[in-house]
Amino acid sequence: MASESEPICLHYEVPGNDFTRAGEASADLKARLKALGFPSAAVRRAAIALYEGEINLAIHAHGGHINVSVTPQRIDMLLWDEGPGIADIPLAMSEGYSTAPDEVRSLGFGAGMGLPNMKKYTDEFELTSTVGVGTRIAMAVYVS
Amino acid sequence: MMTEELCTRCGFVPAFDLPAPTRQVTGGFCGDLLSWAMGRAGEGSAWCTVMGSINAVAVASLADTAVLVLCHSAVLMDDAKQRALQQGINVVLTDLPEFEAAAAIAKQLGL
Numbered sequence: 001m002a003s004e005s006e007p008i009c010l011h012y013e014v015p016g017n018d019f020t021r022a023g024e025a026s027a028d029l030k031a032r033l034k035a036l037g038f039p040s041a042a043v044r045r046a047a048i049a050l051y052e053g054e055i056n057l058a059i060h061a062h063g064g065h066i067n068v069s070v071t072p073q074r075i076d077m078l079l080w081d082e083g084p085g086i087a088d089i090p091l092a093m094s095e096g097y098s099t100a101p102d103e104v105r106s107l108g109f110g111a112g113m114g115l116p117n118m119k120k121y122t123d124e125f126e127l128t129s130t131v132g133v134g135t136r137i138a139m140a141v142y143v144s
Numbered sequence: 145m146m147t148e149e150l151c152t153r154c155g156f157v158p159a160f161d162l163p164a165p166t167r168q169v170t171g172g173f174c175g176d177l178l179s180w181a182m183g184r185a186g187e188g189s190a191w192c193t194v195m196g197s198i199n200a201v202a203v204a205s206l207a208d209t210a211v212l213v214l215c216h217s218a219v220l221m222d223d224a225k226q227r228a229l230q231q232g233i234n235v236v237l238t239d240l241p242e243f244e245a246a247a248a249i250a251k252q253l254g255l
């Protein structure tokens with residue numbers, strides 16, 4: 001496992017509107033954490049939260065960036081984009097709220113459950129956003 | 145009950161040789177909206193859906209479901225099949241509607 005002094009740092013670039021590639025970051029993180037021997041419950045929670053974030057970057061923000069930092073104690077994930085931003089954060093966080101366009105709804109997205117899932121599966125979740133500038137999400141999963 | 149035995153008993157047809165046929169099935173989930181499945185399908189569950197896309201395979205992998213049951217003869221897309229093989233995700237096919245597929249699973253699992 002990673003030692004406390006040296007976290008493992010990972011970086012991913014998520015392209016906009018590519019739903020075949022969106023999911024690669026979370027799949028990669030899951031494989032790495034498993035290989036490092038992290039407990040499966042923590043791996044599952046981190047992978048689910050990152051997947052939802054990754055898909056949001058692709059659908060809502062024309063793509064974005066992800067940094068992950070892993071120590072034996074915690075998995076920290078930072079997602080940021082230069083997309084349209086979110087005007088009403090409590091509304092966006094509520095179950096069922098979605099502005100997803102019809103073409104992505106037909107792919108099964110747009111239930112308005114992504115952000116609630118991210119909050120539910122992480123131990124720390126902080127979303128900040130400025131309309132016209134972008135959105136930033138910092139979340140963490142505690143390993144034990 | 146193990147995936148392979150459950151699927152045989154329910155008459156589900158493997159979309160390809162099951163990559164993880166010995167997986168234990170612990171429950172079920174029905175639904176097509178991906179982030180509902182992501183949030184609510186339990187680890188080890190049989191997920192009944194009509195979504196045969198690469199994104200459904202990604203959800204099955206990340207939510208760690210035991211098997212994806214494609215109902216109503218829904219089509220498994222080519223890229224989804226490739227991803228499923230690559231990630232070791234079990235996919236089976238049935239012409240049953242989700243309700244009946246789920247009922248068959250529940251009966252076999254004694255739920």
Ligand SMILES: Nc1ncnc2c1ncn2[C@@H]1O[C@H](COP(=O)(O)OP(=O)(O)OP(=O)(O)O)[C@@H](O)[C@H]1O
Nearest residue numbers: 056060092098099100109110111112113114115179
């Ligand atoms: N990175 C982002 N940039 C701009 N808007 C966003 C971003 N992430 C989420 N949103 C807004 O918040 C809403 C709710 O997001 P959430 O992930 O919960 O649902 P969804 O993506 O619409 O559907 P689902 O995740 O269930 O497929 C989105 O519809 C969108 O309006």
Ligand SMILES: [Mg+2]
Nearest residue numbers: 052056114115
């Ligand atoms: Mg979403």
